[in-house]
Amino acid sequence: MTDLVLAIETSCDETAAAVVDGRRILSSIVASQAELHSVYGGVVPEVAARHHLTTVNAVVDEALREAGVSLNDIARIAVTRRPGLIGALLVGVATAKALAYATGKDLVMVDHLHGHIAAVWLEPLALDAPFVALTASGGHTRIDLVEDYAAPQLLGQTLDDAAGEAIDKGARLLGIPYPGGPGLEQLAREGDSSAFDFPVGLRGRGPGLDFSYAGVKTALLYVVRDLGEEGTAARRADLAASYQEAIVRPLADRLLRAAEIHGMPAISIGGGVAANGRLRQLVEEGASARGLRVAIPDRSLCTDNAAMIGAAAAFTPAIPWPHYVGEDAIATAPPGGIAA
Amino acid sequence: MAEITTHTAEQTEAIGAGIASLLVAGDIVLLRGDLGAGKTTLVRGAARALGVEGPITSPTFTIANAYVGRIPVAHLDAWRLSDPDDEEIGLALEAIGDDGVAFIEWPDSIAAGLPEPRVSVDIGHGGGDARLLRLTGRDRGTDQSLGELVDHLRA
Numbered sequence: 193m194t195d196l197v198l199a200i201e202t203s204c205d206e207t208a209a210a211v212v213d214g215r216r217i218l219s220s221i222v223a224s225q226a227e228l229h230s231v232y233g234g235v236v237p238e239v240a241a242r243h244h245l246t247t248v249n250a251v252v253d254e255a256l257r258e259a260g261v262s263l264n265d266i267a268r269i270a271v272t273r274r275p276g277l278i279g280a281l282l283v284g285v286a287t288a289k290a291l292a293y294a295t296g297k298d299l300v301m302v303d304h305l306h307g308h309i310a311a312v313w314l315e316p317l318a319l320d321a322p323f324v325a326l327t328a329s330g331g332h333t334r335i336d337l338v339e340d341y342a343a344p345q346l347l348g349q350t351l352d353d354a355a356g357e358a359i360d361k362g363a364r365l366l367g368i369p370y371p372g373g374p375g376l377e378q379l380a381r382e383g384d385s386s387a388f389d390f391p392v393g394l395r396g397r398g399p400g401l402d403f404s405y406a407g408v409k410t411a412l413l414y415v416v417r418d419l420g421e422e423g424t425a426a427r428r429a430d431l432a433a434s435y436q437e438a439i440v441r442p443l444a445d446r447l448l449r450a451a452e453i454h455g456m457p458a459i460s461i462g463g464g465v466a467a468n469g470r471l472r473q474l475v476e477e478g479a480s481a482r483g484l485r486v487a488i489p490d491r492s493l494c495t496d497n498a499a500m501i502g503a504a505a506a507f508t509p510a511i512p513w514p515h516y517v518g519e520d521a522i523a524t525a526p527p528g529g530i531a532a
Numbered sequence: 533m534a535e536i537t538t539h540t541a542e543q544t545e546a547i548g549a550g551i552a553s554l555l556v557a558g559d560i561v562l563l564r565g566d567l568g569a570g571k572t573t574l575v576r577g578a579a580r581a582l583g584v585e586g587p588i589t590s591p592t593f594t595i596a597n598a599y600v601g602r603i604p605v606a607h608l609d610a611w612r613l614s615d616p617d618d619e620e621i622g623l624a625l626e627a628i629g630d631d632g633v634a635f636i637e638w639p640d641s642i643a644a645g646l647p648e649p650r651v652s653v654d655i656g657h658g659g660g661d662a663r664l665l666r667l668t669g670r671d672r673g674t675d676q677s678l679g680e681l682v683d684h685l686r687a
Binding site for chain 1: 566567568572573576587588589590592593594595596597598624
């Protein structure tokens with residue numbers, strides 16, 4: 193007995209489609225625009241939307257082909273509805289609605305952040321609730337209590353910049369091209385993370401689970417300014433290592449603290465920042481020291497992908513055919529952050 | 533035009549709150565300033581004054597954040613946009629319509645396609661935590677109100 197879901201994700205940079213069968217990923221195809229956008233130094237929404245439009249059908253076809261199934265074998269179609277760039281989301285939603293409507297299938301409209309959290313439900317990690325989940329990306333930084341995959345509860349979030357945004361802007365200050373994350377990490381490996389003392393978000397501001405990254409970005413700006421062009425060039429690796437540490441250490445610390453406060457036996461990470469090697473190391477070590485189970489997804493499941501949307505679809509009510517024809521993409525997150 | 537130097541994030545938020553008190557539905561406010569100057573901080577103060585609760589976060593990656601206070605509040609960031617006709621900002625402004633107010637960071641790449649702002653804010657680093665804020669109103673009446681606002685906060 194199979195329950196095949198075709199999932200489509202186009203909320204930002206990546207055009208992605210996947211076929212999942214319960215917890216099993218049969219295929220996961222991602223066509224990234226990162227190279228295209230590196231020319232502009234960031235995502236360009238109109239360029240992104242047009243690229244999604246020209247790519248999405250081929251990506252869906254490839255996902256079906258690699259899974260060895262046809263559209264007829266698919267039980268439901270899932271798509272990212274929110275949050276994201278509206279032009280980009282519209283392409284995926286219109287594609288999914290058209291495919292589902294034409295083939296008489298139900299549609300599952302999934303929250304992108306729910307997808308990041310549900311990625312660890314998939315094999316081989318196959319993490320069962322309850323646990324606490326860290327989701328950190330360019331647009332979002334949050335910790336959720338997942339007692340039930342269907343209803344993650346927000347425990348803490350960034351009060352200003354997202355962790356990925358702080359990484360991206362810091363990388364830019366150090367002259368690392370977009371996307372800054374991988375470049376910063378590489379440079380940081382050659383540096384001393386204690387060389388500079390950057391303010392760690394909300395240090396000394398109580399035992400909360402919220403984050404703040406505006407201050408560390410400004411602190412880096414001042415240091416770069418004081419060092420001057422030559423001084424900065426000479427200390428780039430140390431700056432990268434110290435700055436990266438100031439960003440990823442609070443992520444790991446608060447995730448571990450959340451597990452302790454709520455007595456959870458397991459933790460997980462997700463989102464693009466979860467591909468960062470230093471964060472993965474800190475989370476792994478912290479979990480091991482405290483005897484917690486830890487789910488660290490493959491990097492391809494941390495960055496945007498459609499398999500995670502297929503996973504979240506298992507915990508999101510389907511809209512029966514044809515009642516979804518009037519449903520739209522939504523750019524913003526709902527209050528509380530996740531629409532289940 | 534009015535100028536004031538702030539020394540804490542709270543003071544910059546207070547300027548934002550003061551600007552918010554001058555706005556009517558349909559107004560937009562443009563914010564210019566380097567990375568880390570405090571643009572989002574000022575918008576946070578304005579949004580709080582307009583009754584928005586919860587975190588006011590940077591819209592750099594999301595391009596458009598929408599909040600509901602006493603009126604709808606849009607917080608937009610055109611840092612990564614290069615096309616004046618880009619639909620993300622246009623759609624966000626359309627969603628706000630004449631019912632709400634919009635704050636737009638890094639507006640220069642798209643300024644040609646925007647309505648005239650009620651207030652333009654330029655924020656410069658003043659050494660340490662100091663920030664020099666220059667507030668420019670659309671008309672004499674707004675400029676006069678901005679002057680009074682600054683005098684009040686200095687006092």
